[in-house]
Amino acid sequence: MKYISTRGGVEPRSFSQVVMEGLAPGGGLFMPETIPAFSESDLERMKGMSYPELAFTIIKPFVDDIPEDDLEDLINKTYTEKAFGTSEITPLVDLGNKYPALLDLFEGPTEAFKDIALQFLGNLFEYILSNDYGYTHLNILGATSGDTGSAAIYGTRGKESIRIFIMKPRNTSIYQAGQMDTVLDENVFNMTMDGNFDTCQKIMKAVSSDEEFKSKYNLGAINSTNWARVMAQIVYYFAGSLRYQNNKRYDVGHKLVIAVPSGNYGDILAGDFAKQMGAPIDTLILATNENKVLADYFNRGIYKPWKKEQLIHTTSPSMEITLASNFERKVFWTTGCDGDRTKELMQMLDTKGYFSVQDFTEDERNYFVRDKIIAGTATVKNVSDVIQRIYQDTGVIIDPHTATGYHVAMMKEAHDCICLATASPVKFEEALSEIPGVKDKLPLQKRPEYQNMESKPKRVYELPEDVDAVRDFIVEHALMLHK
Numbered sequence: 042m043k044y045i046s047t048r049g050g051v052e053p054r055s056f057s058q059v060v061m062e063g064l065a066p067g068g069g070l071f072m073p074e075t076i077p078a079f080s081e082s083d084l085e086r087m088k089g090m091s092y093p094e095l096a097f098t099i100i101k102p103f104v105d106d107i108p109e110d111d112l113e114d115l116i117n118k119t120y121t122e123k124a125f126g127t128s129e130i131t132p133l134v135d136l137g138n139k140y141p142a143l144l145d146l147f148e149g150p151t152e153a154f155k156d157i158a159l160q161f162l163g164n165l166f167e168y169i170l171s172n173d174y175g176y177t178h179l180n181i182l183g184a185t186s187g188d189t190g191s192a193a194i195y196g197t198r199g200k201e202s203i204r205i206f207i208m209k210p211r212n213t214s215i216y217q218a219g220q221m222d223t224v225l226d227e228n229v230f231n232m233t234m235d236g237n238f239d240t241c242q243k244i245m246k247a248v249s250s251d252e253e254f255k256s257k258y259n260l261g262a263i264n265s266t267n268w269a270r271v272m273a274q275i276v277y278y279f280a281g282s283l284r285y286q287n288n289k290r291y292d293v294g295h296k297l298v299i300a301v302p303s304g305n306y307g308d309i310l311a312g313d314f315a316k317q318m319g320a321p322i323d324t325l326i327l328a329t330n331e332n333k334v335l336a337d338y339f340n341r342g343i344y345k346p347w348k349k350e351q352l353i354h355t356t357s358p359s360m361e362i363t364l365a366s367n368f369e370r371k372v373f374w375t376t377g378c379d380g381d382r383t384k385e386l387m388q389m390l391d392t393k394g395y396f397s398v399q400d401f402t403e404d405e406r407n408y409f410v411r412d413k414i415i416a417g418t419a420t421v422k423n424v425s426d427v428i429q430r431i432y433q434d435t436g437v438i439i440d441p442h443t444a445t446g447y448h449v450a451m452m453k454e455a456h457d458c459i460c461l462a463t464a465s466p467v468k469f470e471e472a473l474s475e476i477p478g479v480k481d482k483l484p485l486q487k488r489p490e491y492q493n494m495e496s497k498p499k500r501v502y503e504l505p506e507d508v509d510a511v512r513d514f515i516v517e518h519a520l521m522l523h524k
């Protein structure tokens with residue numbers, strides 16, 4: 042399998058190159074040249090597999106330059122009961138006939154679904170750096186509003202040839218900041234700054250877009266534009282849907298609906314891949330919070346990223362996104378995988394601020410209609426109502442991100458539906474503290490490593506919200522093997 046850029050014009054890359062490069066030169070995103078497919082008899086076999094066996098089966102065709110045995114070892118080392126607390130890795134929880142089933146994706150070390158990809162990516166980085174791929178070390182610079190930073194830190198802590206620098210705004214929740222700042226490994230550098238998540242992201246882009254600096258320091262990225270993250274997420278769409286079929290004694294041809302709380306369009310893109318690869322999925326439901334740029338695209342046919350000032354604060358901060366960085370991969374499919382045309386559409390965002398179905402060719406319009414993603418929005422009120430209702434009826438407390446998926450799936454009256462549970466409610470207790478019934482259950486039980494974080498030793502650097510200051514900090518602390 043080779044990888045090409047959504048904007049074309051780039052020599053095809055191998056898997057390891059795509060993992061290390063992150064973004065394609067010229068601003069495109071890497072995509073596999075073809076999409077592997079599984080037949081119904083394959084699915085029949087896959088039903089009996091453990092999570093790591095399934096992951097190996099699904100990931101193998103995407104990887105062209107890691108020996109199969111090594112890849113299998115990497116996967117077995119990542120998806121363990123020790124790291125995820127359960128050998129199922131992503132357990133499916135039945136909430137009775139009134140509610141969609143819940144696919145619990147938050148059993149990893151930092152209690153959000155991002156662990157599933159970032160635990161694997163950390164191990165991949167380590168493998169590539171310690172073998173003959175031409176890379177010896179890596180400095181990672183990332184920005185986070187909460188979940189990505191901790192998941193990336195837990196995926197790379199203690200790895201010798203990697204240093205990781207994570208910027209977060211001062212208003213990150215105490216719990217999420219604690220998950221990062223209490224990691225004392227020498228290769229981890231936590232930075233806190235004034236401003237908001239967008240400020241951090243802007244600084245990250247400014248530092249990373251300096252090509253000379255980037256190559257001198259071997260600067261890598263862990264955001265969801267990295268292909269390996271999307272790839273690793275495809276697995277749980279298969280795992281969840283096959284398990285649902287088993288529980289209901291459906292045959293493999295019986296298709297399901299999957300609802301996905303969405304922000305950067307990474308997770309649901311993995312679902313789209315899974316569907317095209319033959320997973321028993323009929324419909325994907327995209328759920329947003331009030332920052333509904335993506336829902337507007339699928340409902341009204343206009344993709345118009347918001348200005349940063351338009352951002353609305355909600356109880357689901359990891360989905361407060363005004364521009365979805367993975368959406369370009371969907372645009373690429375819409376154009377029939379035409380790099381020049383994708384570039385043209387993406388450039389309309391710079392020139393006129395949006396593109397719409399009106400701008401589409403007939404084929405593109407057909408794709409838009411045929412490949413329908415059902416989309417909807419949940420307000421803060423909808424979210425707290427659905428959390429309360431599900432708690433009262435089932436005793437299960439879901440987090441506000443997961444609740445957006447539940448709200449939209451229930452509004453659309455989806456049958457045979459699975460909702461992805463993207464984070465544990467323990468991460469978002471502030472939002473739960475207002476909800477009747479639920480608030481009496483607080484504080485929720487914390488894992489031992491996350492208890493009393495206030496009084497634990499921390500290592501965190503205060504930095505001004507300034508590109509040069511961050512660059513100087515990296516120069517001072519980066520790993521450099523060849524001066």
Ligand SMILES: *Cc1c(COP(=O)(O)O)cnc(C)c1O
Nearest residue numbers: 188304305306307308359463464
């Ligand atoms: C990151 C995140 C999301 C959004 O996922 P995307 O891949 O950006 O669409 C949803 N819920 C939680 C808890 C997250 O951390």
